[in-house]
Amino acid sequence: MRISVIGCGYLGAVHAAAMAQLGHEVRGIDTDERRIRLLTAGTAPFFEPGLGDILTSMLATGRLRFSTSVADAAEAEVHFLAVGTPQSAESTAADLSYVDGAFEALLPHLAPGALVVGKSTVPVGTAARLAEWLARDAPHASLAWNPEFLREGLAVQDTLEPDRIVYGVADARSAGTLDHVYARAIAAGVPRIVTDYATAELVKVAANAFLATKISFINAMSEIADVVGADVTVLADVLGHDSRIGRGFLNAGAGFGGGCLPKDIRAFAARAEELGRGESLAFLREVDTINLRQRQRVVDLATRILGGSVYRARIAVLGLSFKPHSDDVRDSPALDVAVQLHGLGAEVVATDPEGIENARSRHPQLTYVSSIRDALDQAQLVVLLTEWEAFRALDPVLTAELVADPRIIDGRNVFDPLVWRAAGWEYHGLGRP
Ligand code: UGA
Numbered sequence: 001m002r003i004s005v006i007g008c009g010y011l012g013a014v015h016a017a018a019m020a021q022l023g024h025e026v027r028g029i030d031t032d033e034r035r036i037r038l039l040t041a042g043t044a045p046f047f048e049p050g051l052g053d054i055l056t057s058m059l060a061t062g063r064l065r066f067s068t069s070v071a072d073a074a075e076a077e078v079h080f081l082a083v084g085t086p087q088s089a090e091s092t093a094a095d096l097s098y099v100d101g102a103f104e105a106l107l108p109h110l111a112p113g114a115l116v117v118g119k120s121t122v123p124v125g126t127a128a129r130l131a132e133w134l135a136r137d138a139p140h141a142s143l144a145w146n147p148e149f150l151r152e153g154l155a156v157q158d159t160l161e162p163d164r165i166v167y168g169v170a171d172a173r174s175a176g177t178l179d180h181v182y183a184r185a186i187a188a189g190v191p192r193i194v195t196d197y198a199t200a201e202l203v204k205v206a207a208n209a210f211l212a213t214k215i216s217f218i219n220a221m222s223e224i225a226d227v228v229g230a231d232v233t234v235l236a237d238v239l240g241h242d243s244r245i246g247r248g249f250l251n252a253g254a255g256f257g258g259g260c261l262p263k264d265i266r267a268f269a270a271r272a273e274e275l276g277r278g279e280s281l282a283f284l285r286e287v288d289t290i291n292l293r294q295r296q297r298v299v300d301l302a303t304r305i306l307g308g309s310v311y312r313a314r315i316a317v318l319g320l321s322f323k324p325h326s327d328d329v330r331d332s333p334a335l336d337v338a339v340q341l342h343g344l345g346a347e348v349v350a351t352d353p354e355g356i357e358n359a360r361s362r363h364p365q366l367t368y369v370s371s372i373r374d375a376l377d378q379a380q381l382v383v384l385l386t387e388w389e390a391f392r393a394l395d396p397v398l399t400a401e402l403v404a405d406p407r408i409i410d411g412r413n414v415f416d417p418l419v420w421r422a423a424g425w426e427y428h429g430l431g432r433p
Contacts, residue, residue: 001025001180004073005080006102008035008066010046010155010259010328011119011148012082017054018159019080020064022184028066029073039066047327047354050156070102074109078181080146081106082119085267086259092266093274094123103130110141115177118145121204121264123271127168127197144174145197147204152258153325161185165192168200205271208264209284214249215256216290222252222431223297232431233413252431253412254333254385255294257322262288262331294430295333298411299340301428302381305407311345314404316379318372319386319411321355329358334385337411339363341383351375353388376402387412396423 001024005016008030016028030036038045042056058064065072073079083098099120106116116134118127127145134143145168150158165182169175175194179186186192195203222232232252240247256262265284272281299310306313322332329335332355342348342365349367352359356368369375372390376382376399384391392414400406400423407426408415420427 001078001177002076003027003078003080003181004029004076005082006030006070006073006106007081007083007098007120008032008039008045009082009084010048010152011150012080013039013045013055014048014051014150014155014159015080015082015119015148016066017051017058017064018156019181020058020061021054021160022181024063024181026058026064027072027076028064029068029070030066031068033068036066036068047325048155049153049325054156070105071109073106074111076114077111078115078117078177079106079110080117080119082148084259085120085122085263087263087266091270093270094121094263094267096122096126099126099130103133107134107138110138112140114141115174116141116143117178118143119148121147121208121260121267122201123267123274124198124201124205125271125275127201131170131197142171142174143197144169144178145200146178147200149204149207152328153323161188162190165190166200166203167192167194168197169194170197205264205268208261209268209281209287211249212256212261212265212291213283213287215251215261216287218250218252219255219294219430220290223293225431225433229433230431231433233429251413253294254298254337254430255291257331257333257336258326258328259330262291295336295340297430298333298337298383298385298409299344301409301430302341302346302383303344305381305409305426305428309344310341310381312347313380314347314349314378315341316375316382316403317341317348317350318352318375318382318384318391319355319388320350320352320359320368321386324386324388327354327358329355329362332359332386334411335359335363337383337385338366342366349375349377349379352386353390355386373402379403380405380407382408383411384408384414385411387414396420396425400424 004027008028020026044051085094088095131143225232236250269281269284317338319334410429413429417427
């Protein structure tokens with residue numbers, strides 16, 4: 001099929017490349033010239049495992065092309081809207097200006113029978129509003145909502161082999177068109193759910209709200225565990241054996257961040273208020289509060305360990321990205337903690353395998369080093385905040401020789417306290433005795 005993907009950020013760039021991999025003829029469109037230049041050269045504009053390879057191979061086939069002009073989308077039968085819906089500057093609601101802007105720009109270029117497919121995470125009700133707009137200004141085209149569940153770091157795999165496909169549609173023809181797009185996954189037996197716009201929109205935010213709630217739940221348990229001397233990692237393992245609960249997303253630590261979970265739960269709660277059902281999602285405000293408290297908890301713990309003040313203490317911060325296998329520092333707990341410690345006068349030396357460039361552009365005041373050894377050198381406290389393999393592989397005996405004082409906050413509860421203590425470390429996890 002001829003496909004356009006409007007918006008080539010974390011979601012759209014991967015989607016465009018993956019659609020070409022499925023055999024479609026794809027045009028990726030973005031107004032950011034630098035991004036399009038990089039993509040056209042086969043370079044991923046951000047760190048995403050596997051994206052560079054699939055870009056290079058798909059560009060070579062000629063099936064994948066990029067452009068800054070939405071007019072180049074005109075020939076497509078299916079247009080995916082994959083622009084961002086960040087948190088608005090004035091409130092916790094989603095900023096829909098990119099969605100509306102892209103939609104409006106696309107309207108004059110829609111061929112008869114074209115299908116516009118929303119992928120962006122939007123407040124429920126957005127698709128119905130856009131469908132009305134389409135009926136008014138381009139009645140020869142239709143709209144579907146097809147939420148995306150990909151995880152950064154696994155985005156290529158999640159797009160090519162999704163665990164479910166959801167179509168929010170107003171007619172059977174749109175579902176049929178999407179079946180052609182996703183023919184391979186459907187043939188492989190991936191569950192495909194056809195529903196209405198509102199359900200499709202809700203499915204996405206509900207999934208992220210549930211995941212965020214799970215994380216904040218275990219972090220709340222870790223706060224209690226700290227008081228009573230229990231071990232939240234054992235608690236999570238035991239809970240996880242109950243198949244109704246499951247072990248996934250029960251890792252206590254510095255909490256969730258990134259471009260999705262934090263802003264999605266805030267936008268969802270804000271939307272519930274608009275719908276007159278604020279009380280239904282009031283708990284998401286608490287989920288957010290618990291999550292942000294984890295960052296403060298790490299800062300408070302650092303202060304306590306260093307005798308009441310971090311002022312002038314040399315602190316090695318391991319991790320800047322919001323999770324491993326990503327260079328994304330949007331709403332990153334790791335970067336947030338590093339900035340707070342710096343603000344309190346600590347001499348923070350931070351490192352991350354992929355996140356330094358993005359962190360530096362947001363917070364140039366921190367000291368960044370590319371080698372773990374340089375970060376650890378003469379540190380009075382080590383704080384692990386993103387559980388990259390390179391950090392998890394640290395040998396406590398060798399690491400102790402590099403630092404000034406062998407003290408560590410394991411902000412992701414990934415190390416074995418017994419092993420680190422045996423190597424002479426003062427070990428602190430979150431919710432671990
Ligand atoms: C999330 C969802 O998992 C995807 O399904 C969804 O498609 C995506 O948002 C989106 O809306 O686009 P992502 O933001 O890539 O994906 O990251 P996650 O893997 O969900 O991790 C989010 C945060 O939770 C990270 O900061 C991670 O460190 C933290 N986390 C995760 C925990 O603190 N504990 C856990 O047990 C799991």
